Amino acid sequence: MFDFIVVGAGLAGVSFCNVLEQNGKSFCLISDNSQIASLVAGGVYNPVVLKRFTAVWKANEQMSLLSSFYGEIEKKINRKINISIPILRKFTSVEEQNNWFCASDKDVLSAYLSPEIISENNKCIQAPFGFGKVLNTGRLDVKTYLQECTKRWKDESVFHQRRFDYQELEINSNKVSYQGVSARNLVFCEGYGVVQNPFFNYLPMKPCKGETLTFYAPDLQLDEIVKSDGVILPIGDDFYKIGATYEWNDLSDTITEKAKNELLEKLNKLISCKYEITEQEASVRPTVSDRRPLVGKHPDYQNIWILNGLGTRGVMNAPFVAKKLYEMVYENKPIDKEMNVERYKKYKV
Numbered sequence: 001m002f003d004f005i006v007v008g009a010g011l012a013g014v015s016f017c018n019v020l021e022q023n024g025k026s027f028c029l030i031s032d033n034s035q036i037a038s039l040v041a042g043g044v045y046n047p048v049v050l051k052r053f054t055a056v057w058k059a060n061e062q063m064s065l066l067s068s069f070y071g072e073i074e075k076k077i078n079r080k081i082n083i084s085i086p087i088l089r090k091f092t093s094v095e096e097q098n099n100w101f102c103a104s105d106k107d108v109l110s111a112y113l114s115p116e117i118i119s120e121n122n123k124c125i126q127a128p129f130g131f132g133k134v135l136n137t138g139r140l141d142v143k144t145y146l147q148e149c150t151k152r153w154k155d156e157s158v159f160h161q162r163r164f165d166y167q168e169l170e171i172n173s174n175k176v177s178y179q180g181v182s183a184r185n186l187v188f189c190e191g192y193g194v195v196q197n198p199f200f201n202y203l204p205m206k207p208c209k210g211e212t213l214t215f216y217a218p219d220l221q222l223d224e225i226v227k228s229d230g231v232i233l234p235i236g237d238d239f240y241k242i243g244a245t246y247e248w249n250d251l252s253d254t255i256t257e258k259a260k261n262e263l264l265e266k267l268n269k270l271i272s273c274k275y276e277i278t279e280q281e282a283s284v285r286p287t288v289s290d291r292r293p294l295v296g297k298h299p300d301y302q303n304i305w306i307l308n309g310l311g312t313r314g315v316m317n318a319p320f321v322a323k324k325l326y327e328m329v330y331e332n333k334p335i336d337k338e339m340n341v342e343r344y345k346k347y348k349v
Contacts, residue, residue: 002026002183005176007164009033011142012307013189014149015318018073019326028181029153032163042212042233042241043140045315048112050089050134050227053103056313057292057338060108062320063136069319070140077148084138088118090228090270091129100132112136124220124273137225139233140315166198171301185329187305191286192251194308199298202348203341204289205309207251211259211282212243215267217275230266239278242267255280287311293321296328296341299348305329306341 004020006013009031020027045066047059056062070082091097097117104113112135120127153159169186170177176186192207194200218238226232233241245259260280267275286309288294294309307325310317327333337343 001175002028002158002181003185004028005030005178005181005183005186006189007031007186008189008191008193009146009150009159010189010191011146011314011318012191012310012322013187014146015069015322016187016189016307016325017153018069018149019319019322022072023326023330025330027158028183029150029159030164030178031150031159031161033161042231042243043142043315044087044137044225044231044233045140045313046087046134046137047316048109048134050087053099053109053113055108055112056316058320058336059112062316065319065323066316070145073145073149077144077152079141079144079148081141081145081148082138083141085223085225085234087134087137087225087227088131089134090125090127090131090226091117092228093129097129097132104132122220122222124217124271125222125226126272131226133224139225139235142315171304173302176303185303185305187307187325189307191308191310192284194286194294194306199301199304200294200306200308200341203294203308203344204347206248206287206289208285208287208312209247209251209253209282210244210285210312211247211255211263211280212241213260213263213267213277214239214241214279214281215275215277216240217271217273219273220271220275226270228266228270230263230270232267232270242270251284253282253284255282285312290338290343293317293339294341294344295321295325295335295339299342299345309339 003025004027006017006027006029017027017029047056047063103109104115114133118131118133150159168179175182195205216239222234230242242263245262288309294306298304324335328335
């Protein structure tokens with residue numbers, strides 16, 4: 001009997017499996033690879049909201065865990081997945097510069113915001129008011145992270161690539177069973193797919209579609225992430241991503257001309273060199289109405305859990321919430337009310 005059946009192999013599910021593995025617990029991972037939001041994600045981690053110069057929720061707690069968590073994964077898969085890259089926030093006025101200076105003096109942000117103004121140093125990017133540099137930021141190679149972990153687990157026969165059929169789940173007081181597999185617990189980590197989950201479809205998800213463009217620009221020669229109206233992310237070999245759009249009505253994973261034009265407009269405002277668009281991608285982010293993760297136990301079943309709602313900051317959130325769920329299950333530690341799924345218990349009919 002396994003300790004856990006984990007449903008969903010996106011950032012949430014794979015990270016929780018790694019936490020289980022690190023603590024000597026067994027698991028069976030089931031996924032039909034529908035969690036494409038994780039695969040399409042740029043993978044940037046940044047503890048600062050750069051629109052308002054404020055700290056991200058639980059920024060210090062998340063950042064203190066991030067490097068060691070992904071570092072341990074790198075040793076297991078023998079691949080580099082955590083790439084340190086500073087973020088340059090382009091200023092549009094002297095007022096923004098002053099706001100940056102004020103924010104960098106605050107204790108919660110002093111470790112992340114450099115107090116120096118970076119002058120424009122790239123001929124392809126016009127920035128008369130300069131940039132602010134965000135420290136301790138970077139990019140996770142999400143695709144490699146997910147693929148290498150699931151490949152290893154497939155070789156160990158604990159990863160099964162197939163659709164989960166809710167009707168075949170049997171729940172007893174001391175175990176759950178699914179298609180011949182038994183475990184003490186089950187956790188759903190399905191991303192946007194949770195809206196089809198009969199156990200948790202009462203949760204107020206507010207999914208948001210995002211699209212990105214990948215482009216080739218050998219003259220750009222950019223080694224930092226640049227944030228302005230849009231974000232340019234270097235991904236290697238003179239390739240970059242620009243993103244992302246926010247669409248609340250069309251929740252398909254189909255790319256659109258509307259989003260492409262929106263992103264091209266942002267790109268043309270940011271850079272002045274020639275480029276070639278090589279790819280356009282779309283995915284639906286599993287965001288929640290109050291912008292907090294969904295972590296915890298089903299209101300009616302003691303061994304059914306959820307780990308979801310990582311939203312736009314999944315790379316930062318995933319190790320943190322996975323650890324919190326583990327501690328809740330095995331150490332009986334309470335989790336923050338802001339992310340405990342119990343906050344939505346009243347919505348269940």
